[in-house]
Amino acid sequence: MSAARQRTRHDVLSEFRSAEIMAAARSVFAAKGFADATVDEIAQVAGVAKGTLYLYYRSKRAIYLASVRSGLEQLLARLRDELAGVSTVKDRIRAFVRTRLTYFDEHRDFFRIYYSEFTNLLNVLPASQRFVREMYEQQIAMLAAAIDGASDRGAMRPLDAGKVALVIAELTRGLNGERALRGSTRTVDEEVVFVVDLIWNGLER
Amino acid sequence: MSAARQRTRHDVLSEFRSAEIMAAARSVFAAKGFADATVDEIAQVAGVAKGTLYLYYRSKRAIYLASVRSGLEQLLARLRDELAGVSTVKDRIRAFVRTRLTYFDEHRDFFRIYYSEFTNLLNVLPASQRFVREMYEQQIAMLAAAIDGASDRGAMRPLDAGKVALVIAELTRGLNGERALRGSTRTVDEEVVFVVDLIWNGLER
Amino acid sequence: MSAARQRTRHDVLSEFRSAEIMAAARSVFAAKGFADATVDEIAQVAGVAKGTLYLYYRSKRAIYLASVRSGLEQLLARLRDELAGVSTVKDRIRAFVRTRLTYFDEHRDFFRIYYSEFTNLLNVLPASQRFVREMYEQQIAMLAAAIDGASDRGAMRPLDAGKVALVIAELTRGLNGERALRGSTRTVDEEVVFVVDLIWNGLER
Amino acid sequence: MSAARQRTRHDVLSEFRSAEIMAAARSVFAAKGFADATVDEIAQVAGVAKGTLYLYYRSKRAIYLASVRSGLEQLLARLRDELAGVSTVKDRIRAFVRTRLTYFDEHRDFFRIYYSEFTNLLNVLPASQRFVREMYEQQIAMLAAAIDGASDRGAMRPLDAGKVALVIAELTRGLNGERALRGSTRTVDEEVVFVVDLIWNGLER
DNA sequence: TATGAATGAGCTTTCATTCAT
DNA sequence: CATGAATGAAAGCTCATTCAT
Structure with missing residues (x-):
């Protein structure tokens, strides 16, 4: 049960981050297009460090x-x-x-x-x-x-x-x-x- | 009159160059899209030096x-x-x-x-x-x-x-x-x- | 006595960890060289979390x-x-x-x-x-x-x-x-x- | 002849740059090793812009x-x-x-x-x-x-x-x-x- | 102690633009 | 006018290190 709870808490956090990144990505890509969007900006909008994006997605294109x-x-x-x-x-x-x-x-x-x-x-x-x-x-x-x-x-x-x-x-x-x-x-x-x-x-x- | 003839020859040449650049640009932009097209490639396809493009157009975007x-x-x-x-x-x-x-x-x-x-x-x-x-x-x-x-x-x-x-x-x-x-x-x-x-x-x- | 036994068990564990890390480090450094080896890989090979390495060694260089x-x-x-x-x-x-x-x-x-x-x-x-x-x-x-x-x-x-x-x-x-x-x-x-x-x-x- | 002279002048310049880059590379790689050397430093020592290195060599490794x-x-x-x-x-x-x-x-x-x-x-x-x-x-x-x-x-x-x-x-x-x-x-x-x-x-x- | 998600400085590489020839 | 070598800002990505849990 403890393990399950931990797992869940973990997943929730992870999904939350992932969703935040996705939302930020959508917003930035929509505004700038793929080429003009920068990973820096997506990270900033998502409120995480640049490196964090790469924990969730392989590359800029993968995010897109x-x-x-x-x-x-x-x-x-x-x-x-x-x-x-x-x-x-x-x-x-x-x-x-x-x-x-x-x-x-x-x-x-x-x-x-x-x-x-x-x-x-x-x-x-x-x-x-x-x-x-x-x-x-x-x-x-x-x-x-x-x-x-x-x-x-x-x-x-x-x-x-x-x-x-x-x-x-x-x-x-x-x-x-x-x-x-x-x-x-x-x-x-x-x-x-x-x-x-x-x-x-x-x-x- | 001599000047006029020169002028004309000039224009012809200039239009020719311009048309060649335009054709090259269309071909390259169509194949790669704006962001992935390079001025280098357009120049190469057009058969002119890179600098020459900038005599005819202000910028890559202008060409586009x-x-x-x-x-x-x-x-x-x-x-x-x-x-x-x-x-x-x-x-x-x-x-x-x-x-x-x-x-x-x-x-x-x-x-x-x-x-x-x-x-x-x-x-x-x-x-x-x-x-x-x-x-x-x-x-x-x-x-x-x-x-x-x-x-x-x-x-x-x-x-x-x-x-x-x-x-x-x-x-x-x-x-x-x-x-x-x-x-x-x-x-x-x-x-x-x-x-x-x-x-x-x-x-x- | 109980403390001594605990202490010993501690040391044994600690030495065991340290030795495993050392073995992993040797293997990875040998294969990749210092620059191309990653702390991540050493941790993985050693079977411990990345942070654990830093409990035993001050830095990547120290491990090396x-x-x-x-x-x-x-x-x-x-x-x-x-x-x-x-x-x-x-x-x-x-x-x-x-x-x-x-x-x-x-x-x-x-x-x-x-x-x-x-x-x-x-x-x-x-x-x-x-x-x-x-x-x-x-x-x-x-x-x-x-x-x-x-x-x-x-x-x-x-x-x-x-x-x-x-x-x-x-x-x-x-x-x-x-x-x-x-x-x-x-x-x-x-x-x-x-x-x-x-x-x-x-x-x- | 004019063409030959231009060609030569060209080659001389090119060889000069290339030699300067090579000398700078040797010095920097010798001092820092491949991994710790930076392209920035090589360019600086060579007295050229970073981009220039890439006109002469494909990559950092190629220079090396x-x-x-x-x-x-x-x-x-x-x-x-x-x-x-x-x-x-x-x-x-x-x-x-x-x-x-x-x-x-x-x-x-x-x-x-x-x-x-x-x-x-x-x-x-x-x-x-x-x-x-x-x-x-x-x-x-x-x-x-x-x-x-x-x-x-x-x-x-x-x-x-x-x-x-x-x-x-x-x-x-x-x-x-x-x-x-x-x-x-x-x-x-x-x-x-x-x-x-x-x-x-x-x-x- | 042990963990591993998060960080962000720092790296290589690209390429639009300029300018001396 | 034409050239193309030179520039350097800008971007994607990595990874040693930290720290809340």
């Missing part, structure tokens, strides 16, 4: 990738939950769009990083970053699966589910960029209504 | 911004031309989509740079980069103007022209990213048919 | 010097014993050569450290390392004393005992280096026969 | 290895010359011993580095340092060749030339270490007389 991955995992989990909660095609599309808009609205810092990471996808990828692309593909696949069969059942025009999912994903990403860029003049809900209406009109039989 | 600006100017000019050549709303939308897809298909290097530059738009902008955003807004404004009034004339559902233009612009940007990312398995024309069909279905009365 | 000193003390003690066991000049020279070759053959790790330490002797010495030189001089002095008077007694050509001792010491050090370097293709005994024969031929009347 | 190699090449060349100038076995041995003693007497800084480098030979060698060992073997091989056949001709006791050469090489290295260590109380010539007398007595028929 961890911040991308953790955000993406959370987003994926949320998408899964929300999609599972509704059953009609239109509701699923709405859930997908709303979840993505909401998530990035709530995590502006993460969005900046994620958005910028897309750039790198265009270049030759070191395997270590492959996951970014894979996790993006997973989101699309998730939506594609959710609307798959709708055409056959006559709930939608006869269109390829994968292509439709891709378009919807890109569109919401664009909207998120727009909202971050211009400043969101509309609420997430207003945005959702507008986009889903537009999309659904284009898909409906 | 010039490469973004020149591409954007060309794209804007093309959009203007293509939009002026057609008159119905659907044709204009199709022209807009096709021009953007075609242009980036032809200038992959520039697209990588442009795409990545969007990241920076999310951050506080030094005035020197403001133009990127402005020129993006111009593209949207151009399309918005092209479809403005369509709703009133009953040629389209009653939707805000600016919002619609924005959605279309983001959608094509997303598609370009997708094509660059996955490798374009479809021709530009096939892509245009699919997207315009989808959009128009969503907009049509 | 202790490992040099302990080896040198053992070597000196052996030389003393072996030289005391024989009486003719030739036997003493043979004992000296054999003991050094044997000792380093048995303690390769220590030899690497000792050998490398000679380098530092060439530089300005912090007092803390003076002992390395002194203990080397002691070995030579020991041999010098062992052959002193031999010239006078006509057992040897008239040569300065100190110089002769020095030459023999350097020669055996060189041979040890050679054996460690090339891999010992000959047994210690074969080596001894060859060298002592050569030396003695040079010294003999 | 260059300093070892250049010294060893010079020593080898000298040994070749001196050995070629004499013909009897005893003269050749004397030439070998004298050249090595003299060279290191004149290049104390280099000797410190070279001497210390021997330590590393005991450890697993990255290929980049293999040359140190090879060039040492060359010296021995050179002497072995110079005395080879002497036994057959009856000019020497029947001993293996390679082993004898090795012993002589190690002995002179030891003497050099000794001279550097204790401060040379004897002139090189006195040293040579003593050692060669000793050796020759041991070898002579």
Whole structure:
């Protein structure tokens, strides 16, 4: 029991530090981008010494990738939950769009990083970053699966589910960029209504 | 007259150098991104000495911004031309989509740079980069103007022209990213048919 | 009595720890050299926490010097014993050569450290390392004393005992280096026969 | 011609810088050893900026290895010359011993580095340092060749030339270490007389 | 005593920019 | 105008040492 308690206290401390570093990293990377962010600044914002970062992460890049991955995992989990909660095609599309808009609205810092990471996808990828692309593909696949069969059942025009999912994903990403860029003049809900209406009109039989 | 001839020869040489530097810069920035590109490599690819770059451009960043600006100017000019050549709303939308897809298909290097530059738009902008955003807004404004009034004339559902233009612009940007990312398995024309069909279905009365 | 027993147990534990640290240090310093060895690795090999090392030694350098000193003390003690066991000049020279070759053959790790330490002797010495030189001089002095008077007694050509001792010491050090370097293709005994024969031929009347 | 002159001026400058850096490196590495020497200090002693070092050498280690190699090449060349100038076995041995003693007497800084480098030979060698060992073997091989056949001709006791050469090489290295260590109380010539007398007595028929 | 997380000085290396030729 | 050697600030990372537990 004593050992367990110690272990726990230890873990708590460790997780706390790790979370603080992650939060600092997100904030700094979001503000400066990967290249212009300095390990010094991340450490300072996290309130720890530079060397401490290296107890938790191998390198600057590792910190960065961890911040991308953790955000993406959370987003994926949320998408899964929300999609599972509704059953009609239109509701699923709405859930997908709303979840993505909401998530990035709530995590502006993460969005900046994620958005910028897309750039790198265009270049030759070191395997270590492959996951970014894979996790993006997973989101699309998730939506594609959710609307798959709708055409056959006559709930939608006869269109390829994968292509439709891709378009919807890109569109919401664009909207998120727009909202971050211009400043969101509309609420997430207003945005959702507008986009889903537009999309659904284009898909409906 | 002799002076004029010399002047001209001068200009020709100068423009030639400048163009070579620009081409080299595009190629290197596209491959490495701004931070990882080195002035050394650009000079080498351009076939000039490093110091020479600084006779034509104030700094590495200036070279970069010039490469973004020149591409954007060309794209804007093309959009203007293509939009002026057609008159119905659907044709204009199709022209807009096709021009953007075609242009980036032809200038992959520039697209990588442009795409990545969007990241920076999310951050506080030094005035020197403001133009990127402005020129993006111009593209949207151009399309918005092209479809403005369509709703009133009953040629389209009653939707805000600016919002619609924005959605279309983001959608094509997303598609370009997708094509660059996955490798374009479809021709530009096939892509245009699919997207315009989808959009128009969503907009049509 | 209880206190005494506790004290003893204490000492035993302490000596055990100290010995383990020393063994680990020898192994790591031998493999990596002083600069490239890390305190972390020594602690790991010793099976104790890093902080524990600092309970037994003041610093990394102190650990290092202790490992040099302990080896040198053992070597000196052996030389003393072996030289005391024989009486003719030739036997003493043979004992000296054999003991050094044997000792380093048995303690390769220590030899690497000792050998490398000679380098530092060439530089300005912090007092803390003076002992390395002194203990080397002691070995030579020991041999010098062992052959002193031999010239006078006509057992040897008239040569300065100190110089002769020095030459023999350097020669055996060189041979040890050679054996460690090339891999010992000959047994210690074969080596001894060859060298002592050569030396003695040079010294003999 | 103009081009040739420029080229030359260029080369001269470059060689001058390179030599200055090399001299500074030798001095600093000799005083501090590889690990404790800093690139900063070498640059300062050389009178150039830190970055300049990297125009001439890839890395700190490259600077170091260059300093070892250049010294060893010079020593080898000298040994070749001196050995070629004499013909009897005893003269050749004397030439070998004298050249090595003299060279290191004149290049104390280099000797410190070279001497210390021997330590590393005991450890697993990255290929980049293999040359140190090879060039040492060359010296021995050179002497072995110079005395080879002497036994057959009856000019020497029947001993293996390679082993004898090795012993002589190690002995002179030891003497050099000794001279550097204790401060040379004897002139090189006195040293040579003593050692060669000793050796020759041991070898002579 | 024993621990090992935390520290931060200090290191090597890179590269945009300058300027003498 | 063109060159490219020289510069030096700046950054990522390591690791001996400390100290709260």
